[in-house]
Amino acid sequence: MNINDTFDIRVGEMHIEVHKFRAGAIFIAAALAVVLQAFLPVYFPKLGILDLPLLVTIYFGLSRRNPSTGLLLGCLIGIAQDALSGPTVPVGLFGIAKTIVGYLASSIGARLDTEHPAARFALTIVFFGVHQGIVVLTQRLLLSQPERWFTVHLGIAALINAVVAVFLFLLLDRLRKAS
Amino acid sequence: MAGIPSRHRSLFLLGGVILLQVLLLAVQIKRDSQGRLIRVWTVGAVSPFERAGAHGIGGIRSAWNHYFALQNTSRENEQLKRENDAMKLQITQLQAKAAEADRLAVLLKFHQTNVDVPMVGARVIGGSADSASQTIYLDRGERDGIKRNMGVITPEGVVGKVIESYKDTSQVLLLTDKDSGVGAMLADSGIQKPVGGTGESMLVMKYVPNEDDVAAGQRVVTSGMDRIFPRDLPVGTIVDIKAGSTFKQIRVRPAANLERLQEVFVLLTLKPLDMKHDSADPAPQSAAPSGPSTATANPTAGEKP
Numbered sequence: 001m002n003i004n005d006t007f008d009i010r011v012g013e014m015h016i017e018v019h020k021f022r023a024g025a026i027f028i029a030a031a032l033a034v035v036l037q038a039f040l041p042v043y044f045p046k047l048g049i050l051d052l053p054l055l056v057t058i059y060f061g062l063s064r065r066n067p068s069t070g071l072l073l074g075c076l077i078g079i080a081q082d083a084l085s086g087p088t089v090p091v092g093l094f095g096i097a098k099t100i101v102g103y104l105a106s107s108i109g110a111r112l113d114t115e116h117p118a119a120r121f122a123l124t125i126v127f128f129g130v131h132q133g134i135v136v137l138t139q140r141l142l143l144s145q146p147e148r149w150f151t152v153h154l155g156i157a158a159l160i161n162a163v164v165a166v167f168l169f170l171l172l173d174r175l176r177k178a179s
Numbered sequence: 180m181a182g183i184p185s186r187h188r189s190l191f192l193l194g195g196v197i198l199l200q201v202l203l204l205a206v207q208i209k210r211d212s213q214g215r216l217i218r219v220w221t222v223g224a225v226s227p228f229e230r231a232g233a234h235g236i237g238g239i240r241s242a243w244n245h246y247f248a249l250q251n252t253s254r255e256n257e258q259l260k261r262e263n264d265a266m267k268l269q270i271t272q273l274q275a276k277a278a279e280a281d282r283l284a285v286l287l288k289f290h291q292t293n294v295d296v297p298m299v300g301a302r303v304i305g306g307s308a309d310s311a312s313q314t315i316y317l318d319r320g321e322r323d324g325i326k327r328n329m330g331v332i333t334p335e336g337v338v339g340k341v342i343e344s345y346k347d348t349s350q351v352l353l354l355t356d357k358d359s360g361v362g363a364m365l366a367d368s369g370i371q372k373p374v375g376g377t378g379e380s381m382l383v384m385k386y387v388p389n390e391d392d393v394a395a396g397q398r399v400v401t402s403g404m405d406r407i408f409p410r411d412l413p414v415g416t417i418v419d420i421k422a423g424s425t426f427k428q429i430r431v432r433p434a435a436n437l438e439r440l441q442e443v444f445v446l447l448t449l450k451p452l453d454m455k456h457d458s459a460d461p462a463p464q465s466a467a468p469s470g471p472s473t474a475t476a477n478p479t480a481g482e483k484p
Binding site: 072 | 197
């Protein structure tokens with residue numbers, strides 16, 4: 001490990017690099033994720049298990065490492081997802097969940113090295129659970145919809161999304177500006 | 180956001196964004212029974228403050244009205260006390276008038292029953308100045324035809340006799356005076372003996388031999404022999420009998436309430452009378468001869484035999 005790499009030995013404080021992306025990359029990626037999320041399941045119903053907007057939110061949150069940016073991005077992606085959802089999903093349901101996920105991802109990304117695929121896998125599972133928990137909580141509290149907190153299907157979805165996230169994040173890493 | 184520390188800005192931003200979205204949700208969601216969720220929340224959020232405010236204002240107003248805004252209360256209290264006193268006085272007067280009306284009704288009935296008997300109603304306006312004599316003053320006198328030795332009665336019974344008659348006033352010697360007396364008889368047995376006063380509230384029936392059969396509770400009525408009172412007027416009731424050396428000692432409670440006289444009748448004749456009585460005050464006709472007494476008027480009759 002290089003002394004200029006990630007650790008400052010003198011103060012014992014970890015330095016984590018904040019990645020910057022090409023112009024419009026974040027917007028395009030987010031929009032694409034939302035559109036694909038709405039588009040793909042029509043033709044490939046099994047892909048409905050994926051939550052691409054969530055994965056994009058997590059990725060940019062972990063990469064940008066700025067909570068304000070992360071939560072705003074999560075908010076916009078979530079609201080867009082809500083807007084493209086059916087009439088049974090009020091605008092704000094996924095917006096709230098992704099706002100919180102974006103904030104948490106940015107906060108954690110600012111403290112941990114999230115570049116490792118294993119870390120990304122684990123964090124995606126955690127954030128998927130958090131996202132799902134917030135959605136169910138919102139449905140229970142605000143919509144009076146007694147959704148179940150956890151099902152096997154959700155567990156499988158978490159795993160699949162985590163696996164996809166590992167590869168998707170590698171793909172999205174290519175959008176980074178070279179430091 | 181300028182005044183917020185930079186490390187907390189994102190937290191505040193998070194709270195704000197989530198709050199906005201929650202509100203956005205609330206605007207969209209409509210509950211079946213309670214309308215839009217935003218309305219439900221707003222009402223739910225505001226109503227506790229409204230309730231607290233209402234209680235607070237009510238408490239403050241109550242405290243103000245009951246503890247602070249009392250400038251006029253003392254004055255009002257005094258005025259109410261005065262009004263209360265006036266009302267009490269009025270009630271007392273009305274009660275007195277009602278009682279008087281009752282008494283007058285009894286007197287009127289008595290007078291109507293004996294409409295042929297010349298009598299005049301009089302009001303008691305005073306009593307004796309000393310306790311040794313049992314006299315009263317009436318508000319009628321010679322102008323009303325009242326003369327000495329005329330009998331004074333009430334519907335309940337014998338009161339006494341006129342001992343002085345003035346122009347507009349007359350003095351009556353009550354039956355309870357120790358110098359007073361009335362010709363009487365036992366209503367049941369017809370035994371005729373005088374009844375006199377003792378200076379106290381009770382009368383005594385005199386000269387009844389120990390051998391005569393007399394019992395407590397027997398009624399004593401006028402015999403008409405004194406030429407003042409017509410016969411069969413109630414005098415009293417025997418309450419106590421003791422055997423004496425020769426005569427019985429018989430105590431009689433006066434039929435009329437001589438201690439609380441207010442209105443009386445003065446019999447405006449010195450001639451013997453025959454009075455009618457109500458069924459409530461039956462007098463045995465067999466105990467005394469019927470018809471008016473033929474004895475002549477005796478100015479001294481009615482005093483101690």
